[in-house]
Amino acid sequence: MDKISLLQSRREKVLSAGTAVRKAIAELIDAESFVELSGFSFSKNDFYEESAEGDGVVTGFATIEGYPVYIAAQNFAVMHGGVSKAGCDKILKCLTLAEKNSTPVVYFLNSYGVQIGEGVTVLEGFAQLLKTAAKLHGVVPQFAIVGGEVYGQTALLAACADFTFFLPNGVLTADSPLVIAAKSGQNLLKEQVGGAAALDKTNLVSFVAEDLGCVRNTIQKILYVLPDYSAVVVENGSDLNAVFPALNELCGAEDLIEAVFDPESYIEPGKESSPEVRCVLGRIGGISVAAVVLGAENGVLLDQYNVAKITSFVEFAAYYDLPFVTFVDAQGVRSDLSNNNSLVLKSIFKLLESYDLLENAKISVVYRRAIGLGYTVFAAKSAGFDYSYAFANAQISLFEGAKGAEIEFAGEAGADRARLAQRYSEEKADPMNAAKNGYVDNIIEPQFVRQYLIASLQMLLK
Numbered sequence: 001m002d003k004i005s006l007l008q009s010r011r012e013k014v015l016s017a018g019t020a021v022r023k024a025i026a027e028l029i030d031a032e033s034f035v036e037l038s039g040f041s042f043s044k045n046d047f048y049e050e051s052a053e054g055d056g057v058v059t060g061f062a063t064i065e066g067y068p069v070y071i072a073a074q075n076f077a078v079m080h081g082g083v084s085k086a087g088c089d090k091i092l093k094c095l096t097l098a099e100k101n102s103t104p105v106v107y108f109l110n111s112y113g114v115q116i117g118e119g120v121t122v123l124e125g126f127a128q129l130l131k132t133a134a135k136l137h138g139v140v141p142q143f144a145i146v147g148g149e150v151y152g153q154t155a156l157l158a159a160c161a162d163f164t165f166f167l168p169n170g171v172l173t174a175d176s177p178l179v180i181a182a183k184s185g186q187n188l189l190k191e192q193v194g195g196a197a198a199l200d201k202t203n204l205v206s207f208v209a210e211d212l213g214c215v216r217n218t219i220q221k222i223l224y225v226l227p228d229y230s231a232v233v234v235e236n237g238s239d240l241n242a243v244f245p246a247l248n249e250l251c252g253a254e255d256l257i258e259a260v261f262d263p264e265s266y267i268e269p270g271k272e273s274s275p276e277v278r279c280v281l282g283r284i285g286g287i288s289v290a291a292v293v294l295g296a297e298n299g300v301l302l303d304q305y306n307v308a309k310i311t312s313f314v315e316f317a318a319y320y321d322l323p324f325v326t327f328v329d330a331q332g333v334r335s336d337l338s339n340n341n342s343l344v345l346k347s348i349f350k351l352l353e354s355y356d357l358l359e360n361a362k363i364s365v366v367y368r369r370a371i372g373l374g375y376t377v378f379a380a381k382s383a384g385f386d387y388s389y390a391f392a393n394a395q396i397s398l399f400e401g402a403k404g405a406e407i408e409f410a411g412e413a414g415a416d417r418a419r420l421a422q423r424y425s426e427e428k429a430d431p432m433n434a435a436k437n438g439y440v441d442n443i444i445e446p447q448f449v450r451q452y453l454i455a456s457l458q459m460l461l462k
Contacts, residue, residue: 021058021075024108024147027212029062034071036060038090056111057087059094061103065220067229068101070094073108076148082115083154088125095132104141104223107161109172113152126153133160138319141226143219145212146170149190151177162316163206163222163269165215166196172204196272201305203312206269221267225281225288226320232461234286238262240454247446251367251391253278253295256327260284260291260450270313274306279313281322285454287461290317291325294378299369301334302377307347311354318357323457326385328366330374348377355384361460365449366390366431366440371397381439387456388439390431391446397429 025034037060056078061070072091074083098105115122130153136142137160144161150172158164158172166172173180173194181188192198196205209215223229244259257266257280266282277300278293292310294300317324333344355362363386364379375396379388390396434440444452 021073028216034062056082059090067223069104069106070098071106074111076110084115085121085125088129107144109150110148111154146172165207165209200272203273205272236286240285243447245447251446253293274309276300277306287457290322293327294330299331303334303339304343304347311351314354323361325363326378328370328378329368331371332373360462362386364388366394369395390440394431395429396431396434
């Protein structure tokens with residue numbers, strides 16, 4: 001057989017072993033843009049006494065809506081996506097090139113774990129891979145797609161990624177879901193152990209996507225916002241002077257997001273985890289912004305989970321030099337035994353530390369409540385905010401109304417508690433008190449919030 005025919009034969013064998021995974025890659029990327037790397041890299045598995053065509057992973061580079069990306073896709077058709085030392089080396093090559101070229105990385109994850117036959121060798125390969133992925137964290141964006149079953153150490157790549165997408169059949173666990181269910185004493189389906197809905201406290205589920213088309217659109221939106229891959233300020237036709245009178249009457253988190261951000265420009269990762277905290281990436285007046293919107297019926301109460309979510313997002317904003325805005329409706333730490341005996345205080349300290357990483361504009365908007373620690377962490381000048389606003393109908397105080405009234409008006413025997421709480425809110429929680437001391441730069445009508453933010457971002461933008 002001549003060399004050309006032999007190459008074609010070998011290539012056909014590799015392609016036939018990766019039909020499904022290559023089809024998935026094609027659904028995500030621009031047509032005909034994929035260039036494969038290390039296509040003929042595979043090793044002998046001594047345990048199963050067979051070769052693993054492509055070593056259970058397909059790697060290469062492509063474009064998504066014109067943005068270059070590197071791709072590492074686990075091929076479940078080859079030994080259930082089993083990770084080998086050679087497979088780790090293939091992914092490492094991608095990561096090395098991604099760092100050199102400042103190019104995002106996309107992982108397609110679908111694996112039962114490491115291949116048994118290589119023993120400790122594969123563990124060394126995986127350690128090197130994870131170390132390199134961790135080194136890239138904050139250097140280039142990393143996206144992980146959980147498109148099937150992802151068990152064991154491979155799940156750590158999802159943890160390292162900035163954004164993780166779960167497709168409908170995605171399951172991610174640190175061990176076999178059967179083992180986890182058995183040790184928990186429950187008869188659970190794998191989806192009940194590691195599906196997106198089951199991981200609502202992990203901060204691992206950035207997006208639940210219907211299909212790879214949705215993943216593609218979201219990745220494009222993210223890269224469009226990041227200054228390293230698009231302009232910090234763009235002319236997108238949005239109205240810089242838009243006014244929203246409805247905000248004067250009703251202003252919840254959803255109302256605020258829709259009013260402030262340019263239409264079709266924003267995305268919200270992590271909706272499944274701590275939904276009272278909303279992390280939003282988008283543009284305001286064409287300016288790239290990362291924002292945290294705190295919103296709950298009686299103000300957000302902090303726990304280790306929602307604080308960790310905020311901290312991770314603050315760090316992401318810092319890595320990519322994004323202006324940062326907090327929209328505040330928060331009281332402080334949730335008061336119960338389980339929260340008291342948790343990492344919540346350590347987590348809050350970690351959040352305050354992360355603020356020092358932010359070098360671009362930092363703006364706070366108290367749109368409902370900033371009570372006690374809720375003010376200290378999310379609105380205080382001394383926490384590092386360059387500019388702060390409060391809505392005219394917002395509350396800024398040491399205590400929430402009822403508790404504050406009990407302390408402030410303790411000498412008024414027989415007084416109506418509800419009326420005293422109202423009085424406390426009107427007299428002691430008026431944001432004008434903070435403004436008089438220079439802690440709030442401006443008190444505004446809610447309907448004008450977008451105009452004020454655009455003006456501030458234009459002045460403070462690094």
